[in-house]
Amino acid sequence: MFEFFGPILWLIVALGLLITFHEFGHFWVARRAGVRVLSFSVGFGPALFSRRDRHGTEYRVAAIPLGGYVKMLDEQEGPVAPEERAQAFNRKTLGQRTAIVAAGPAFNFIFAIAAFWLMFVVGIPETRPVIGETVGLAAEAGLEREDLVVQVDGEPTQTWTHVLLAIMPAALDRESVQLTVESTGGQRRQVQLPLDRLGPDFNESRTLEAIGITPWRPDLPPVIGxxxxxxxxxxxxxxxxxxxxxxxxxxxxxxxxxxxxxxxxxxxxxxxxxxxxxxxxxxxxxxxxxxxxxxxxxxxxxxxxxxxPDEAATADMERAFTVLRHGPLAAVGESFAETGRLTAATFGMLGRMVTGRASLENLSGPITIAQMAHSSALLGFSRFLFFLGLISLSLAIINLLPIPILDGGHLMYYLVEFVKGSPVSDQTRIAGQYVGLLMVVGLMGLAIFNDLLRLFS
CATH class of the missing domain: 2.30.42.10 (PDZ domain)
Incomplete structure (x- = not known):
């Protein structure tokens, strides 16, 4: 029973937390800009819980936990009493409106940095990038069993995740990369990996397999203890x-x-x-x-x-596995580095999907997110923190896309307003809402279709 409801529970926990933080960014900056907030909703649809504060703001928890919104007083949304017009969103300066809209994604970036910081302070178990069996391109390049990948094109790589994030763009662009590897004896050498020779049927979900690399895993002898x-x-x-x-x-x-x-x-x-x-x-x-x-x-x-494990097996374990743990001050720099690495990788993948160099199958929807939330929660607190940070970054980046009805679409309108000196017309704004809605529904439909393919394949 828990195998079915567990993913749903952790999806609600994860999205509820991240959506609340995102909408709180809009809410917090709007209040400080003097805008009257009418409602703060986590989720869509009928309210499961609601209350009002002394400012008249309604706080709602709604039935569909796949989004949220902050509704503000706005003359473009309906009539506003003359004495309240100074508190209307549309009456604020361009800078104030930009800050209010940008605050949601900004708070998601802040949440991601905080999640990664706590993850590094707690310590997260990771698999080090030690190579097992090699075939194909990897073997031809000279990679050998138990080589440790320490750098990709000069960038340090502590884990297999770091290696994949560094190799994936080059693989999609069919560009060779230089690996710095360390043998079991501690000697380092440079290896040129010819990713430009990957075939046209390259599947980015199986990057290591396509290159010919199997991660090395230490094993114990099959002796009964x-x-x-x-x-x-x-x-x-x-x-x-x-x-x-x-x-x-x-x-x-x-x-x-x-x-x-x-x-x-x-x-x-x-x-x-x-x-x-x-x-x-x-x-x-x-x-x-x-x-x-x-x-x-x-x-x-x-x-x-x-x-x-005997002494040799213990040494193998130490070579293959590590715990990334830092003190509170060192974790600050590491959390910013992790945020930058994942942000660059996400933007890079989105750009390659738009240009056709990456498959649209990489889009994931609520089913996959639910499964990831459940799996990461079962793996421990630090792994769940990584998941939360990753999804928070994804929410920030998606909301910054220049699609009308998303935060990025509003910021695009404000850029046009800044350049031309006047707001976009009502007709443009309304047409943009319809186009944006169609785009978002289309992307969501594709993401759910991908989820179902993964689920039943």
């Missing part, structure tokens, strides 16, 4: 220190294979447990055993644990 009493493994005769060689004829190289094959092969299509043929090595002898898992919460349970 402990067998639980009264478990299927104990009943089958498995013992601590047994080395698992094969499961149902599938060779086992490491503990990841054990963790993959048992759930994959240990339960049938009808949800019932299946007996597993196990080939194990014990004291230099090979044994053939049969083990039938026990099903708990739909998962096959056998009752074995991996061995504790």
């Amino acid at each position: 402990q067998v639980s009493a009264d478990s299927p493994a104990a009943g089958a005769g498995l013992q601590a220190a047994d080395r698992i060689r094969a499961i149902e004829g599938e060779p086992v190289e490491g503990w990841r294979d054990v963790a993959r094959l048992i759930p994959e092969l240990g339960v049938g299509a009808d949800g019932q447990p299946r007996a597993l043929a196990m080939r194990v090595e014990r004291d230099g002898r090979e044994l053939q055993l049969e083990m039938t898992p026990r099903i708990e919460d739909g998962r096959p349970i056998v009752g074995i644990q991996s061995p504790p």
